[in-house]
Amino acid sequence: MSKFLLFLGCTIPTKQYAYEISARNVLPRLGIELVDFPEAGCCGFPLKGINKKGWVYMSARILSIAAKKGLPILALCNGCDTSLRKIKDILKHDEVLRNEIAELLSREGIKLNFNVDVYHTIEVLHDFVGIERIKALVVRPLKGIKIASYPGCHMLRPTDIPRPEPSGEPKKFDSILSALGAEVGYYPDKGGCCGATMLPYSPKHAFKLTAIKIKNMKDFGFQATTTSCPYCMEMLDSKQDAIRAEVGDDTLSIPVFYITQLVGLAIGLKPKELGLNLNLSPVEEVLERLGVSIYE
Amino acid sequence: MSLDVRLIDKKILEDVIELVKPHTPQYCYQCAKCTSACSTSKVLPEYKPHLIVALTRLGLIKELLNSGIIWACSECWKCAEYCPQNVAPVEVVIALKNLAIAMGYKPPEDLKVMAKNVIELGYISPPIEVLSKEFEMYSRTTLELPPLIKPYINTEAVNNLRKLFGGVL
Numbered sequence: 001m002s003k004f005l006l007f008l009g010c011t012i013p014t015k016q017y018a019y020e021i022s023a024r025n026v027l028p029r030l031g032i033e034l035v036d037f038p039e040a041g042c043c044g045f046p047l048k049g050i051n052k053k054g055w056v057y058m059s060a061r062i063l064s065i066a067a068k069k070g071l072p073i074l075a076l077c078n079g080c081d082t083s084l085r086k087i088k089d090i091l092k093h094d095e096v097l098r099n100e101i102a103e104l105l106s107r108e109g110i111k112l113n114f115n116v117d118v119y120h121t122i123e124v125l126h127d128f129v130g131i132e133r134i135k136a137l138v139v140r141p142l143k144g145i146k147i148a149s150y151p152g153c154h155m156l157r158p159t160d161i162p163r164p165e166p167s168g169e170p171k172k173f174d175s176i177l178s179a180l181g182a183e184v185g186y187y188p189d190k191g192g193c194c195g196a197t198m199l200p201y202s203p204k205h206a207f208k209l210t211a212i213k214i215k216n217m218k219d220f221g222f223q224a225t226t227t228s229c230p231y232c233m234e235m236l237d238s239k240q241d242a243i244r245a246e247v248g249d250d251t252l253s254i255p256v257f258y259i260t261q262l263v264g265l266a267i268g269l270k271p272k273e274l275g276l277n278l279n280l281s282p283v284e285e286v287l288e289r290l291g292v293s294i295y296e
Numbered sequence: 297m298s299l300d301v302r303l304i305d306k307k308i309l310e311d312v313i314e315l316v317k318p319h320t321p322q323y324c325y326q327c328a329k330c331t332s333a334c335s336t337s338k339v340l341p342e343y344k345p346h347l348i349v350a351l352t353r354l355g356l357i358k359e360l361l362n363s364g365i366i367w368a369c370s371e372c373w374k375c376a377e378y379c380p381q382n383v384a385p386v387e388v389v390i391a392l393k394n395l396a397i398a399m400g401y402k403p404p405e406d407l408k409v410m411a412k413n414v415i416e417l418g419y420i421s422p423p424i425e426v427l428s429k430e431f432e433m434y435s436r437t438t439l440e441l442p443p444l445i446k447p448y449i450n451t452e453a454v455n456n457l458r459k460l461f462g463g464v465l
Contacts, residue, residue: 038445
């Protein structure tokens with residue numbers, strides 16, 4: 001059994017609860033032991049524009065606490081995963097900054113240590129649980145449903161640090177979906193941006209960027225989409241109504257799931273155990289095809 | 297007529313180079329591959345990463361910061377991936393944002409709120425109640441999720457955060 005510190009970041013434990021619920025219920029059933037990590041807090045990634053050193057400090061703090069616990073980190077959020085790996089790289093190469101951060105941390109009694117492994121949901125599912133094991137556990141195959149994997153920027157980039165999907169394409173993601181019985185495939189700009197980071201600058205422009213993604217998926221015949229990033233989920237699912245209104249296109253409607261929710265459905269969990277009642281997009285279109293009621 | 301060759305504000309360029317290390321904005325040759333790849337540019341055509349790098353190198357930083365355009369970056373990192381010169385325009389933009397804050401420019405309001413929440417709560421937002429499909433409100437408690445504790449309990453930790461982010465409030 002593989003054991004990980006469950007690092008939730010900010011968005012998941014403060015509003016994207018369905019990801020936390022589904023991860024907590026699904027991963028242990030796949031042989032992954034999760035250890036709560038409540039002293040972690042924000043990784044600092046959203047604040048890097050204000051002060052890069054502050055961002056480095058926040059991620060370095062999380063890495064150091066985890067290193068002391070002696071367990072690898074499972075980051076559910078794409079941003080957190082990127083942040084921790086990027087900061088490991090920065091600390092490794094920048095001695096001046098490393099010393100400054102060590103000094104800041106020592107004031108609160110923490111010894112800087114970034115010798116800790118960081119993994120993302122997609123890696124835990126693909127590399128630790130494994131495709132064969134997932135296949136063996138499927139009792140409710142997602143047969144005949146064409147699902148667009150939506151990796152989100154930070155599962156693929158920046159490419160100068162190790163990425164959960166090292167090929168630059170969501171290959172692991174698609175192989176997980178195939179293992180669940182779903183149909184996968186290409187659509188334009190599959191590795192493109194949801195626009196979430198543009199929200200504070202201009203919701204209007206951010207929504208337009210998400211609209212392009214949903215349109216591409218619809219044009220290529222996908223019946224649903226899935227992500228492993230709470231920011232992408234926020235844009236694709238929670239703001240789908242607002243996006244339709246902004247671009248004036250009623251056809252931009254698609255069920256959106258977290259990958260952990262789809263794995264949970266396929267291995268026979270009930271919608272409530274996966275937080276599916278919290279998805280605002282029309283997920284019942286897919287549930288009906290599987291013969292499942294959202295109220296179960 | 298003489299040509300004014302003191303256009304480049306060396307100090308600002310040095311600050312940017314320091315912040316984006318090991319990337320090398322001084323090697324940009326304006327091929328604009330970054331702008332071709334840019335996510336923001338698809339919906340906001342006036343946002344051009346290659347132009348931001350060019351203006352930075354010319355020291356036209358005040359004009360750039362006054363326009364507010366740097367805050368439109370979606371931070372998708374495509375520009376860095378496509379750049380043949382290891383410039384990483386996204387990292388130049390992040391450095392410019394840092395310099396803007398240090399110079400007293402105000403970021404978008406939501407970013408200020410995030411910084412305030414991080415200092416006070418340890419998260420960019422407090423846990424909120426969400427609406428379900430059945431039009432019911434759910435919280436961490438009603439969803440039977442463990443309570444969120446405040447991660448920064450140490451006074452020194454909060455002092456660190458205030459020192460690093462407090463300037464923006």
